[in-house]
Amino acid sequence: MAIPQAGMQPLTDLEAFLEPFGALLRRAESRHALERYTTGLLANIPHKTAMAMGEALPGTNGQRLQELLTRTQWDVAAMDRIRIAHMSVHARTGAGALIFDDTGLPKKGDASVGVDRQYSGTLGRVDNCQVLVSSHYVDRAFDWPVNARLYLPRRWCDDPQRLAKAQVPSGTGFQTKGEIALDLFDQAREAGLAVGAVVADAGYGDQGAFLDGLEQRDQPYAVAVARRVHFRDAVQVAADPGDPPPPPRQGRGRPRKASRLEERVEKQSAEALVAAQPERAWRRVAWRQGHKGALTREFVSIPVHRSGWRGKHLPSRGVLIGERPCPGHRGDVKYYFAWGLDAMRLPELVALIHVRWAIERFYQDAKGELGLDDYEGRRWPGLHRHVALVMLAHSYLALQRAYGPFHDAPPDEAASPQAAPGPGGFPPTDTHEHHRPAAPCAGGLV
Structure with missing residues (x-):
């Protein structure tokens, strides 16, 4: 997606979009800074630091924009709640997918909050960076960022003075990325x-x-897994003559107790289970159109039981999915596990597990066009406020794409606080319907 660049003057529809968020700020000067900062993120400015935007944008300066991040009192979580609630009404078709991933923000030195030599999937290597865990919503018509939080390496959490200096909230302890995602x-x-x-x-x-x-939490999921992850073949379990077969599926809720029958079936790696499948079990599936035609590979599904976490929970039943290149094509074999999605056919599961590209595209757009990795401050509050404003700007664009063409209001209209929203019903109201075409993919959730 190419992000259109705004001008330097206030956008009438952006001002209307920001109005509910202005309630988080007590002073008119702070609400003006919110509009200027968001406009700066959307504008054609090479670097989206507070100082660079302050120099380029009329009606503000770098100090005022920096104070919005560091000194002005406002709650990031409250802004996210308002935005998520608004997008849930105006930018959602049914119950779509929530994607979790993380991205690296390269940093020099060791003073910026959370910075460490750690692996970054964005960089593809271990390097000096911050790592941001985030979630992204996608369905047939919309996709938009939901929320995010910085991952703190354990050495940071073991250093109270370092945490205090970076203004990390009191009581923040070490969490894995999975715990942050939950x-x-x-x-x-x-x-x-x-x-x-x-x-x-x-x-x-x-x-x-x-x-x-x-x-x-009774939440269905479909996740990629490494080839070494072990499962028990549910078909072998059901075929064991020593005990009656288990129920056809676990259902949702807490993992059930494993039967003696399951315990006798040897665990195997995802790689071994997929490699053992006969050729007739594989199906060719195309899940969406790419730049060079339909994206197509071969897939196989295997009912399996997943092993619990360090014995704390007992196995749960789901589907292991193997993916391989079509004959004559090169590529790696990949593995996925789905739980609570028994009603979905294989093509629908394939389409679902491949929606992760939406969050990867968001990271590219947010860094390349909206300045996600341009923040130069060192403290927790400023970083999370900058990230929240980047997500706010991206959500504005998601609505603008769905409800009306991007436009820059005339100067006299932009200067008036009574200016009406722009054409196409944007910002959206309950009486307008979006006109963005549905995403080209298989059925199911997305």
Whole structure:
């Protein structure tokens, strides 16, 4: 997606979009800074630091924009709640997928909050960076960022003075990325976002505690897993003559107790289970159109029982999905595990597990066009406020694409606080319907 660049003057529809968020700010000067900062993120400015935007935008300066991030009192979580509730009404078709992932923000030195030498999937290597865990909503018509939180390495959490200097909230302790993702999920659901399925890559799919947490929350999911992750073949379990077969599926809720029958079936890696499948079990599936035609690979599905996290929870039943290139094409074999999605056919599951590209595209757009990684401050509040404003700007664009063409208001109209919203019913009201075409993919949630 190419993000259109705004001009330097206030956008009438942006001012209307920001009006509910202005209630979080007590002073008119702060509400003006909110509009200027968001406009700066959308504008054609090479670097989206507070100082650079302050120099380029009329009616403000770098100090005022910086104070919006560091000195002005406003609650990031409250802004996210308002935005999620608004987007849930105006930018959602049914219950779509909530994608979890993380991205690296390169940093120099060791003073910026959360910075460390750590692996960044964005960089593809271990490097000096911050890592941001975030979630992203996608369905047939819309996709938009939901919320985010910085991952704090354990060495940061073991240094109270360092935490205090970076203004990390009191009581913040070490959490895995999966634990942070569960917190973000809870916050999104509390804000009113209906989620049909959670989707994540193997960095989260390999965390048994994360999957246990989703199952305890009765939340279906489809995640990538590493080839070494072990499962029990549910067909072998049912075929064992020593005990009556288990129920056809576990259902949702807490993982049930494993039977003696299951315990006798040897665990096998995802790689071994997929490799053992006969050729007739594989199906060719195309899930969406790419730049060079339909994206097509071969898939196989295997009913399996997932092992619990360090024995704390007992196995749960789901589907292991194997993916391989079509004959004559090169590529790696990939593995996925789905739980609570038994009603979905294989093509629908394939379409679901491949919606992760939406969050990867968001990271590209947010960094390349909206300045996600341009924040130069060192403290927790400023970083999270900058991230929240980037997500606010991206959500504005998602609504603008759905409800009307991007436009810049005439100077006299932009200067008037009574200016009407722009054409096409934007910002949206309950009486307007979006006109964005449905995404080209298989059926199901997305």
